[in-house]
Amino acid sequence: ISIKSGKHVIGDIPGVEIGDKFHYRVELILIGLHHQIQSGIAYGHFGGKVLATSIVASGGYADDLHSKDSLIYTGHGGNANPKDPQDQKLERGNLALKNSVQKNPVRVIRGSELVDGSRTYFYDGLYMVEKCWQGRGAHGKLVFKFQMNRIGSIGN
Amino acid sequence: ISIKSGKHVIGDIPGVEIGDKFHYRVELILIGLHHQIQSGIAYGHFGGKVLATSIVASGGYADDLHSKDSLIYTGHGGNANPKDPQDQKLERGNLALKNSVQKNPVRVIRGSELVDGSRTYFYDGLYMVEKCWQGRGAHGKLVFKFQMNRIGSIGN
DNA sequence: TAGACGTAGA
DNA sequence: TCTACGTCTA
Numbered sequence: 001i002s003i004k005s006g007k008h009v010i011g012d013i014p015g016v017e018i019g020d021k022f023h024y025r026v027e028l029i030l031i032g033l034h035h036q037i038q039s040g041i042a043y044g045h046f047g048g049k050v051l052a053t054s055i056v057a058s059g060g061y062a063d064d065l066h067s068k069d070s071l072i073y074t075g076h077g078g079n080a081n082p083k084d085p086q087d088q089k090l091e092r093g094n095l096a097l098k099n100s101v102q103k104n105p106v107r108v109i110r111g112s113e114l115v116d117g118s119r120t121y122f123y124d125g126l127y128m129v130e131k132c133w134q135g136r137g138a139h140g141k142l143v144f145k146f147q148m149n150r151i152g153s154i155g156n
Numbered sequence: 157i158s159i160k161s162g163k164h165v166i167g168d169i170p171g172v173e174i175g176d177k178f179h180y181r182v183e184l185i186l187i188g189l190h191h192q193i194q195s196g197i198a199y200g201h202f203g204g205k206v207l208a209t210s211i212v213a214s215g216g217y218a219d220d221l222h223s224k225d226s227l228i229y230t231g232h233g234g235n236a237n238p239k240d241p242q243d244q245k246l247e248r249g250n251l252a253l254k255n256s257v258q259k260n261p262v263r264v265i266r267g268s269e270l271v272d273g274s275r276t277y278f279y280d281g282l283y284m285v286e287k288c289w290q291g292r293g294a295h296g297k298l299v300f301k302f303q304m305n306r307i308g309s310i311g312n
Numbered sequence: 313t314a315g316a317c318g319t320a321g322a
Numbered sequence: 323t324c325t326a327c328g329t330c331t332a
Contacts, residue, residue, distance in 0.1 A: 038326040060327020216317020
C-alpha cells in the first residue's frame with residue numbers, strides 16, 4: 001500500500017528494496033526515499049494531517065539502534081548550538097512522527113560513518129511508530145523518543 | 157602562467173574562460189576552479205608558502221562588489237555563531253590571502269542569489285591582492301579586508 | 313576535530 | 323527566515 005500527496009509518499013518506493021545502499025543523502029532524495037537534504041525526519045500533509053514518511057538514523061543523535069527489527073529514534077531540534085542545548089519541541093518532524101503513532105508506515109533508512117569519515121545508507125523497510133514519549137538527554141534537556149518496530153516482525 | 161602544487165593551482169584553469177557560469181559550488185570543485193565546498197577562500201602550499209588560489213564572492217559577507225574590475229573582499233571567520241560575532245583571525249584563508257598580496261594571481265568567482273533562492277556563479281578571471289587591512293564590521297568586531305584588482309586592468 | 317560566502321524544504 | 327542525523331578540506 002502506498003499513499004501519495006504531491007511528492008510525499010507513505011509506504012514503499014517502487015524499485016527500491018530493503019538493503020539497497022547509497023552513499024549520499026542527495027541520492028535518497030533523487031530516488032524518492034527521503035525528501036530532506038539534512039533533516040532526519042521527512043513528512044508531508046495527507047488529508048489535512050501532517051504525517052511522517054521517512055526517517056534517517058545515521059548516528060547524529062543518541063538513538064538506540066541495537067536491534068535489527070526495532071529502534072528508538074530521537075526527535076530533532078535542541079542542538080542548534082551544541083554548547084547551549086535546549087528542550088526539543090513538539091513541532092516539525094517531531095509532531096509528524098507523533099501523529100504517525102500506530103497510524104501509518106514510515107520508511108527507515110539506516111546509515112553509518114565509515115573509518116575514512118564517509119557515510120553509507122541503506123533502506124531498511126517499513127516501520128510503525130509504536131509509541132512516543134519525552135525523556136532527558138545526556139545534557140539534561142527534554143528530548144522526544146520514538147519506539148519504532150518493523151512491520152511484519154513478531155508483535156506486528 | 158600556472159603554478160601547480162598537488163591539486164592546488166595558481167592561475168587560470170585550462171578550458172575555463174571568463175564568464176563561464178555554474179550553478180553549484182561542487183561544480184567549481186569538479187572543474188578545478190575552487191577547491192572548497194563551502195569556504196570562500198581556497199589555498200595551498202607552494203614552496204613552503206601558503207598562498208591563496210581562488211576566492212568566491214557571493215554575498216555571504218559585506219564585500220564591496222560594485223566595480224567590474226576590482227573588489228574589496230572580506231576575510232572569513234568570526235561568524236560561526238551569528239548571535240555572538242568574534243574578531244577574525246589571521247589564519248587559514250585570511251593568512252593565505254595576506255601572503256598573496258602583490259605576489260600571485262588569484263582566481264575570482266563571483267556569485268549571486270536569484271529570486272527563487274538558488275545561486276549562480278561565474279568565473280571572473282585573475283585578480284591581484286593589492287593590499288590588506290583590518291577594519292570593523294557592522295557588529296564592531298575586527299574583520300580583514302582585501303583590495304583586489306583585475307590583472308590587466310588600468311593600474312596593473 | 314573544527315570550520316565553511318552550501319542547499320533544500322517547511 | 324530558519325532549520326537540518328551533510329560534506330569536504332585543512
